[in-house]
């Protein structure tokens with residue numbers, strides 16, 4: 394179990410994560426969703442002890458990562474597939490991680506087989522494609538056979554076979570009772586892979602619920618109706634009959650109508666009464682993508698504004714009519730309206746308190762574009778305990794991001810029980826070698842941007858970036874469980890990715 398309580402991270406003026414509380418449970422795949430820059434990677438780094446929270450806490454099996462006995466055997470992670478010493482072969486990369494964590498060499502060959510890299514095991518990883526790099530990162534995460542796995546965008550760059558493989562891998566890891574936490578922007582994939590979702594926007598929790606609940610809470614089921622293409626007047630007739638009966642009708646791009654607010658039999662009756670023949674009348678459930686778009690459209694920071702496809706469009710033949718644009722399509726809110734029972738609160742979580750933190754109203758996202766309270770300006774009430782429910786916060790205003798000196802009142806984070814871990818109790822003796830490679834412990838480097846004050850002092854002071862050409866030194870045995878592990882051996886963390894000397898010969902296998 395991963396448990397975050399009131400987790401907050403600021404980089405100078407930038408609040409990357411704000412007051413996040415959630416639990417990631419074993420036995421399920423939990424998807425971690427959010428727009429670009431919403432704080433997913435930052436959250437994962439805090440879970441793995443690679444960044445220190447500004448406030449709040451996050452534990453794995455009851456321990457902060459750095460206090461976790463034999464952490465590399467308990468937690469595996471893929472954060473950045475490129476965080477590999479390019480001059481090393483895949484096998485030697487894994488071997489060095491294994492040696493530093495007391496993992497037998499035969500396990501290296503096992504995981505190489507699991508990820509399908511056995512044939513290129515002796516090739517230097519700098520020649521790897523993006524997908525091969527992802528596989529190597531996944532192999533590193535699996536190395537310690539850990540109970541808790543974190544994957545940041547694991548299907549990036551994978552081919553369809555690879556995507557299917559990752560999906561099945563995640564599901565089988567969860568089926569074995571492991572805790573699997575995976576971020577992705579691929580909604581269709583998440584819909585097939587995840588059982589549960591944690592959705593954040595601008596660093597704040599938007600939803601914490603099952604995929605099924607998420608879709609039904611944030612979208613409406615709808616009916617698709619098609620009238621004969623040859624008689625456009627029938628479409629108009631049906632539209633007015635349905636609208637008159639209280640239905641909500643949206644044209645779809647292929648000429649069909651998308652109807653919400655009326656049950657299928659009623660649509661059929663209305664069509665019959667209006668003398669309109671139907672070519673299609675079918676029930677549909679909104680996709681995860683639609684539900685996600687609806688929920689997050691108010692908290693997207695980076696949105697493309699230029700129609701890049703404009704220049705690619707073919708000229709219409711003389712006399713041809715351009716396709717009728719779908720009203721509102723592409724604009725916030727063009728998706729089907731929220732389910733009526735939600736009373737216009739598409740994000741209200743079924744059965745959950747509407748406003749667990751007493752912050753912004755639950756309907757804050759119901760009307761995209763409507764003025765929304767700034768959650769940063771409204772310090773949340775102290776949560777009684779780690780909520781499993783959605784934090785129905787309002788859409789933050791970008792211009793009003795919190796300043797470092799104007800920190801809202803922080804909730805007192807609940808202290809994680811210092812007792813023995815629960816479901817992820819350490820499998821190995823605490824004295825087992827646990828010190829991971831120093832390179833893995835380095836904080837995220839952002840060369841183009843000078844680090845903000847919060848990052849100027851690395852969270853892991855003892856771990857400066859290791860020069861790329863220098864192999865990670867063999868770690869001394871861990872002093873014991875109280876010795877903070879600087880980073881997981883199996884975490885594919887950045888900092889070891891500086892260009893390797895191309896003339897360097899591959900070290901002994």
Ligand SMILES: Nc1ncnc2c1ncn2[C@@H]1O[C@H](COP(=O)(O)OP(=O)(O)OP(=O)(O)O)[C@@H](O)[C@H]1O
Pocket residue numbers: 404407408409427428429430431432433434435436837839844845848
């Ligand atoms: N080391 C850092 N120093 C300063 N700002 C940072 C640092 N790391 C992250 N940020 C900022 O924190 C915010 C959250 O970034 P993060 O990488 O966690 O988002 P994300 O949800 O993982 O994004 P994406 O989906 O694009 O990977 C961003 O605005 C980012 O610029």
